[in-house]
Structures are given as C-alpha cells and as structure tokens.
Amino acid sequence: MVEIKNLNKYYGDVKVLNDINLTIDKGDIFAIVGHSGAGKSTLLRCINGLEEYQEGSLIVNNHEVKNLKKKELNEFRKKIGMIFQHFSLLQRKTVFENVALPMEIWGYDDSTIKKKVDDLLHLVGLSNKSKSYPKELSGGQKQRVAIARALTLDPDILLSDEATSALDPNTTTSILNLLKKINQELNITIILVTHEMEVVKQIAQKALLLEFGNIIGLDVTEDLFLQPDEKMKHFLGEDEVVPTDGVNIKIYFPKDSAHQSLITSMARKLDIDFNIVWGKLEEINTHIIGNIVINIEDSQKDLVCDYLKTKDINWEILK
Ligand SMILES: Nc1ncnc2c1ncn2[C@@H]1O[C@H](COP(=O)(O)OP(=O)(O)OP(=O)(O)O)[C@@H](O)[C@H]1O
Numbered sequence: 001m002v003e004i005k006n007l008n009k010y011y012g013d014v015k016v017l018n019d020i021n022l023t024i025d026k027g028d029i030f031a032i033v034g035h036s037g038a039g040k041s042t043l044l045r046c047i048n049g050l051e052e053y054q055e056g057s058l059i060v061n062n063h064e065v066k067n068l069k070k071k072e073l074n075e076f077r078k079k080i081g082m083i084f085q086h087f088s089l090l091q092r093k094t095v096f097e098n099v100a101l102p103m104e105i106w107g108y109d110d111s112t113i114k115k116k117v118d119d120l121l122h123l124v125g126l127s128n129k130s131k132s133y134p135k136e137l138s139g140g141q142k143q144r145v146a147i148a149r150a151l152t153l154d155p156d157i158l159l160s161d162e163a164t165s166a167l168d169p170n171t172t173t174s175i176l177n178l179l180k181k182i183n184q185e186l187n188i189t190i191i192l193v194t195h196e197m198e199v200v201k202q203i204a205q206k207a208l209l210l211e212f213g214n215i216i217g218l219d220v221t222e223d224l225f226l227q228p229d230e231k232m233k234h235f236l237g238e239d240e241v242v243p244t245d246g247v248n249i250k251i252y253f254p255k256d257s258a259h260q261s262l263i264t265s266m267a268r269k270l271d272i273d274f275n276i277v278w279g280k281l282e283e284i285n286t287h288i289i290g291n292i293v294i295n296i297e298d299s300q301k302d303l304v305c306d307y308l309k310t311k312d313i314n315w316e317i318l319k
Contacts, residue, residue, distance in 0.1 A: 001024055001025055001026045001028075001060070001061065001156070001157070001189050002022075002023065002024035002047060002058075002059070002060050002157075002189075002191070003022075003023050003024075003057070003058075003059045004020050004021060004022050004023075004056070004057070004058050004059075005021055005056055005057045005058075006019055006020075006021060006055065006056035006057065007019070007020040007021070007046070007053055007055070007056035007057070007058055008020075008053065008054055008055035008056055009039075009042060009043075009046060009051065009052075009053045009054060009213075010054050015213060016039045016042050016213045017039050017042060017043055017046070017053070017213045018212075018213045018214050019056075019214070019215075020043065020056070020215060021215070022208055022215070022218060024189065024191060024206075025189075026156075026187070026189055027183070027187055027189055028189055028190070028191075028205055028206060029179070029180070029183050029189075029190045029192070029203055029204050029205050029206075030189070030190070030191050030192070030204060030205070030206050030207070030208070031191075031192050031193075031194060031199070031200045031203070031204035031206070031207040031208070031221070032044065032191065032192070032193045032194075032207075032208050032210060033193075033194055033195065033197070033200055033207055033208065033209050033210065034195065034209060034210035034211060035195060035211070035235075036195065037212075038210040038211055038212065038213065039210050039212075039213040040193040040194075040195075040210055041161055041162075041193055043193075043210070044159050044161055044191065044193050046058055046065070047060055047065070047080075047157075047159065047191065048060075048065075048076075048077055048080045048082065048159060049065045049068060049073050049076060049077060052066060053065075053066060060076070060080075060157070061076070061079060061156060061157075063076055078106070078153045078155070079153070079154075079155050079156045079157065080155050080156070080157045080158075080159060081150030081151055081153070081155035081157070081158045081159070081188075082150055082158070082159045082160075082161070083143065083146045083147055083150050083158070083159070083160050083161070083163045084146070084161050084162070084163065085161060085162040085163060085165045085166050086166060087134070087139075087142040087143055087145070087146045088146065089134040089142055089145055089146060089149075090134075091133065091134050091135060092133075093133075094130065094131050094132060094133055095121070095126060095129050095130050095131070095132050095133075095134075095137070095145050096117055096121070096130040096131065098134070098145055098149055099117045099120060099121065099145060099148045099149045099152060100113050100117050100152070101149065102149060102152045102153050103116060103117075103152050103153065106153065116152055117130075117148070117152070118130075120148040120151055120152065121148055123148065123151075123181075123182075124144040124145070124147055124148045124178060125144065125178075126141060126144050126145065126148070129141065129145075138171070139166055139167050139168075139171060140167055140171035140174060140175060143163060143164070143167065143175050144175070144178065146163075147175075147178060147179070147182070151182070151186070151188075155188060156188065156189060157188065157189045157190075157191060158179070158182065158188050158189070158190045158191070159191050159192075159193075160179070160190065160191070160192035160193065160194075161192075161193045162193055162194060162195070163175065163192065164176065164194070164196070164199055165194070165195070165196065169198070172196075172198075172199065173202065176199065176202050176203045179192075179203060180203060190203075192204070197236065200221060201221065201225065201282065201283070201284045201285065202285070203285070204221045204285065205220065205221060205285060206218075206219065206220055206221060207219070207221050207224055209224070209231075209232065209235055211231075211235065216231045216232070216235065217229075217231065217232050217235070221284055221285050222254070222284050222285060222287055222289055225282075225284050225289065226252050226254055226289050226291075226314070227252045227291075227314050227316075240293070240318060242277055242293060242295070242318055243275070243277060243295045245295075246295050246296055246297050246298060247295070247296050247297075247298060247300075247301045247304075247317060248277060248293055248294070248295050248317070248318040249293070249294050249295075249296065249304065249305075249308070249315055249316070249317055249318070250291055250292070250293045250315060250316050250317075250318055251263070251291060251292050251293075251294070251308070251313060251314075251315045252289075252290075252291045252313065252314040252315065253281075253289060253290045253291060253292075253313070254289060254313075254314070262311065262313065263276070263292060263294065266304070266307055266308075269307065270300075270303055270304065270307055272296070272300050272303070272304075274294045274295060274296045274300070274304075275294065275295040275296075276292060276293070276294055276295075277293040277294065277295050278292070278293050279291060279292030279293065280292075293318065301317075305317075
C-alpha cells in the first residue's frame with residue numbers, strides 16, 4: 001500500500017528526512033512518532049503528495065508520488081483522507097455542509113451527497129448535530145465531523161496529523177476507538193503522526209520512531225515497548241534509577257506471559273531473597289506487557305542467570 005525506499009527530503013540545503021525505508025500494508029494502523037521537529041508531518045505530507053521529495057522512491061497505491069501530474073495528483077488524493085489537530089472546519093457552514101464539501105467539489109449530485117453524509121454522521125455518532133455549527137460542538141465532536149468529512153470520497157488511506165493532540169485523555173480514547181472502528185469496518189489503512197506515546201500504545205499495530213529525520217526504531221508496537229534499546233529508552237525519557245550495590249536484572253514479560261509467576265517461582269526454586277526495585281505492566285494494543293527490575297547479591301548472579309537462561313523470556317543485566 002505504501003512502500004518507501006531510501007527516501008531523502010530537503011528544505012533548501014537542510015536534509016529533514018534521511019534514508020527512510022518502510023512498508024505499510026493494507027489495513028495497518030501505523031504510527032509515525034517523534035519529538036517536535038523530527039520530520040513526522042513532512043513524511044506524512046510526502047505520502048499524499050503535498051511535499052516533494054528529492055531522492056528515493058515513495059510508492060502509494062502503486063503510484064510513484066513524485067511522477068504524478070497535477071490532474072493525476074487530484075485523483076490520487078481523492079483516495080487519501082486527512083484529519084488535523086485543529087480540525088480545519090469551516091465555521092460558517094453547518095456540520096452537514098462541512099462533511100458534504102469534498103463531494104460538492106467533486107460534483108456529486110444532491111441525493112448521493114445526502115445519503116453519504118447521513119451515513120457518515122451516523123457512523124461517527126453525530127446524526128443529531130447535522131444542523132449545528134462548529135462553534136456549538138466540543139473538540140471531540142469537531143474531530144468526529146472532520147473524520148466524517150475525510151471519509152466522504154471513500155478513501156483507502158486515512159492520514160491523521162496529531163488529530164488527538166488538542167483533546168483531553170478521555171476524548172482522545174473515544175476518537176482512537178472511532179478510528180479503530182473505521183479501520184476494521186471500512187478496511188481503511190490509517191497512518192497517524194503523533195508525539196504521544198499513549199496514542200501509539202492504544203491504537204498502533206506498528207510504529208516508526210523518527211529523530212532528526214532518521215529512523216531510530218521501526219517495529220510491531222509491542223516489541224518496541226517490550227524491550228526498548230538504548231535509543232528507544234532515551235527517546236521515551238526512561239532513565240533507570242537502580243541500586244548501586246549488587247546486580248540489577250531487568251526481566252521483560254511478553255504478551256503471553258505477563259501474568260505468570262516467574263519471580264516468585266524463581267525465589268522458591270533457588271531459595272534466595274531478592275529486592276524488587278521497580279516494575280510495571282501496561283496495555284499495548286490490547287495486549288498486556290511489562291517488565292520488572294530485581295536486585296540480587298553479587299554472589300547470586302550466576303545462579304539467577306543460569307535459571308533465567310532456562311526460561312523462554314528476555315532479560316538483561318543493567319549496567
Ligand atoms: N516549509 C518548510 N520550510 C523549511 N523547513 C521546514 C518546513 N517545514 C518544516 N521544516 C523543518 O523541517 C523539520 C521537520 O519538520 P516537521 O514539521 O516535519 O516536524 P514534526 O516532527 O512534524 O514536528 P511537530 O511535531 O513540531 O509538528 C523541522 O526542522 C522544520 O523546521
């Protein structure tokens with residue numbers, strides 16, 4: 001659906017995307033994550049042809065985007081919906097008129113427009129607001145209108161640029177649930193840009209981490225969070241505070257074993273005590289994953305390591 005190879009993008013002499021390689025499959029919910037200025041929006045805008053790229057290949061729906069002529073680009077963009085942080089609704093138009101706008105521009109007849117807009121307002125839960133104006137709606141409702149509008153031309157892909165960044169956590173969750181429903185019921189691929197890790201954990205099946213235009217992580221979301229490498233830890237701002245005495249061991253629980261009693265079994269089996277330094281469990285994309293850090297005496301290190309090696313589990317000694 002989207003295939004990017006060795007993509008480089010410059011603004012003037014400044015390289016803002018460096019050697020980007022990735023594939024997004026049909027039906028994926030794919031997150032592009034990074035701090036401010038990382039190049040997330042630029043990458044999203046390259047995908048729908050709003051930005052040019054100078055080197056490499058970017059194929060969307062079997063089209064090399066930079067080769068599209070103006071007329072082809074309009075047809076191409078018809079199949080890509082987009083939503084934004086600040087909703088981009090027209091204040092003087094009603095909810096119905098806002099949603100209808102793309103179809104009017106493309107010259108659909110009134111009865112087709114009415115049916116489509118009514119169906120979409122039903123899908124996003126706003127049938128009773130069709131005559132309201134944007135200023136009469138909450139932030140979450142405005143984003144629902146924007147989502148309905150983005151779906152009017154039956155896109156294959158929905159691009160979301162920080163669509164939940166202006167919303168409170170509960171409203172964010174309700175919008176993410178709506179996006180999941182759209183992904184599942186309409187089989188629309190969703191590519192979302194966000195700086196919020198919670199958004200990634202709640203919705204994305206795969207995520208790309210960008211830093212200064214470089215890919216520093218690209219994986220299935222659970223795997224990115226389950227055992228983050230040094231770059232990812234730095235990115236997440238997870239500085240590990242651990243005791244300076246003894247040996248600190250971090251044990252990762254993948255999705256299928258988060259509830260197993262590995263730690264207590266180990267204590268019983270080896271007949272040793274150890275301190276639990278810290279640990280956490282969290283829900284990522286409906287799976288529970290987690291990790292725990294234990295502190296043991298130096299003399300117990302070999303015993304514990306030998307035990308852990310017999311288990312099908314990831315672990316590391318923290319330096
Ligand atoms: N039109 C432009 N002209 C020149 N430089 C630009 C332009 N747009 C973005 N940039 C620069 O490109 C880099 C990437 O910007 P981009 O907006 O893609 O980052 P981002 O990760 O989306 O950040 P944010 O989360 O703050 O929106 C930044 O250094 C930015 O200053």
